[in-house]
Amino acid sequence: MISIILICVLGLLAVVTHLGVVAVERRYPASGQAIKIEGANINLVDIGPRDGAEPPLLLIHGASSNLDAMRRPLGDLLARYHRVLLVDRPGHGWSERDRLEDSTPAIQARMLEDVLQRLGVDSVILVVHSWSGALGTRMALDFPHRVAGLVMLAPVAYPWRGGVGRYNEAVATPLIGPLLANTITLPLGLLLAKAAARGVFLPQPMPDDFLDQTATPLLLRPREFAANARDLATLKQAVREQAPRYGEIKIPVTIIAGDADRTVFTDIHSRPFARAVPQTRLIVRPDLGHMVQNAVPELVIEEVDRMIAGMRLANALPTGP
Known part of the structure; x- marks a missing residue:
């Protein structure tokens, strides 16, 4: 009798989830263009002027989000004077990936390199947040010809103590994960989303x-x-494997982080990275939390413009012995 009740409850939750997905997708339809590459179909938004000589800016969101988390307000503000590319990472937003296992910065870096090749973009300045700190550094390591500069906001770069939350770990498991994702995640998430987001801010x-x-x-x-x-x-495990290579990065790097960030700790990630990559410009703001692009967008814009000005100056200088 208990098993029958449980099956009925799970079935009802699955129906609620299906209806919820339909409602959510109608509320937030896809924007931008779909770019088909090997292993994924990537959603990309291209905004801002295209007549500049400097590389476009490629903004990449972190975990638990999509390209709109980088577009509003930061991307829209940058697009007043720069060409800005925003992508939903593979599997996020309106980007689909063929395999759930294609989850690492190395694989997603290869996918985004394919996207840039399809677009005919030679190189970009990356502006990356949180999880995508690892992705941005991996792109700089594996595809240095594609990355002219790297601006990292509260980035993940090194291994840390602890896990990523028991619920995320459960959903990532082969058997229980699909059951949770297709039954209780959406209704429970709608109840808890606002409180969880407030905690990150x-x-x-x-x-x-x-x-x-x-x-x-x-x-x-x-x-x-x-x-x-x-x-x-x-x-x-991914950052554990790639961290020993950070000294290979030779492009200009700027990190903006906060000493009040309790999601990605600055002392674990940003400060050690700045020591490993000496040309890094490290800015640590007091009382700044994790959502750098929302809290201090003007500072991010200032640092992006500073990096571009430095590139222009370097390109204008004559070469010599």
């Missing part, structure tokens, strides 16, 4: 319309939540 307040403006409920769809959980579960 601390000590800054979260804008009242943040979840809606950034299409965050898309995360709660089963396929995306499973991809996100897998990305998080495999990240520690």
Whole structure:
């Protein structure tokens, strides 16, 4: 009798999840263009002027989000004077990946390199947040000809103590994961999303319309939540493997982080990276939390412009002995 009741409850939750996915996708439809590459179909938004001589800016979001988390307000502000490319990482937002296992920075770096090749873009300045700190550094390591500069916001770069949350670890497992993702994740997530997002913003307040403006409920769809959980579960080993190579990075790097970030600790990630890559410009703001692009977008824009000005100066200088 108990098993029958459990099956009925799970069936009802699965129906609720299916209906919820339909409603969420109608509320937040796809924008941009779809670019088909090997292993994925990538959603990309291309905004801003295209007549500049400097490389375009490629903005890449972190975990539990999509390209709108980098577009509003930062991407839209940058696009006033620069060409800005925004992507949904493979498996996130409206980008689909063929295999759930394609979760590591190395694999996703290869996918984004394919996207840039399809677009005919020679090189970009990367602006990356959180999880994608590992992705940006991997692109700089594996495809140095594609990356002219790297601006990292509260980046992940090194292994850390602890895990990525028991629920994410459970969803990343082969058997229980699909069951959780297709039954309780969406209804439970809708109840908890606002509180969870507020915690990431601390000590800054979260804008009242943040979840809606950034299409965050898309995360709660089963396929995306499973991809996100897998990305998080495999990240520690990925940065453990690539961290010894950071000294190979020769491009200009700027890091903006906060000493109040309790999601990605600056002392574990940003400061050691700046020691490993000597040309890094490290800016640590007091009382700044994890959502750098929302809290201090003007500072990010200033540092992007500083990097571009430095590139222009370097290119103008004559070469010699």
